[in-house]
Amino acid sequence: xxxxxxxxxxxxxxxxxxxxxxxxxxxxxxxxxxxxxxxxxxxxxxxxxxxxxxxxxxxxxxxxxxxxxxxxxxxxxxxxxxxxxxxxxxxxxxxxxxxxxxxxxxxxxxxxxxxxxxxxxxx
Numbered sequence: 001x002x003x004x005x006x007x008x009x010x011x012x013x014x015x016x017x018x019x020x021x022x023x024x025x026x027x028x029x030x031x032x033x034x035x036x037x038x039x040x041x042x043x044x045x046x047x048x049x050x051x052x053x054x055x056x057x058x059x060x061x062x063x064x065x066x067x068x069x070x071x072x073x074x075x076x077x078x079x080x081x082x083x084x085x086x087x088x089x090x091x092x093x094x095x096x097x098x099x100x101x102x103x104x105x106x107x108x109x110x111x112x113x114x115x116x117x118x119x120x121x122x123x
Contacts, residue, residue, distance in 0.1 A: 061122045063120045071115060085104060088105070102123070
């Protein structure tokens with residue numbers, strides 16, 4: 001009588017019981033469903049944010065004309081032309097995050113406080 005026998009699968013020289021295989025399959029399916037739901041929700045939210053940002057963001061996105069000016073002069077010009085942005089002073093050679101934000105303008109300055117390339121831009 002084999003009604004109480006356990007099924008054993010041999011894969012890559014490892015024995016896996018039917019019960020263990022079932023638990024792994026349930027966990028895998030659960031993770032896949034969670035991933036799909038998370039991606040779907042994130043996609044909906046990103047679309048909403050993009051639409052809102054496009055409506056709020058003016059056309060000006062770069063300020064090459066402020067290269068060579070002091071940080072304070074550059075900040076004044078940028079805020080006059082785009083009052084919706086936050087201007088960030090970034091010392092030359094500093095590490096910055098790679099995320100893109102249309103309401104942020106980074107201004108890279110040298111040790112004497114003058115704006116250098118790359119020209120300030122949204123992001």
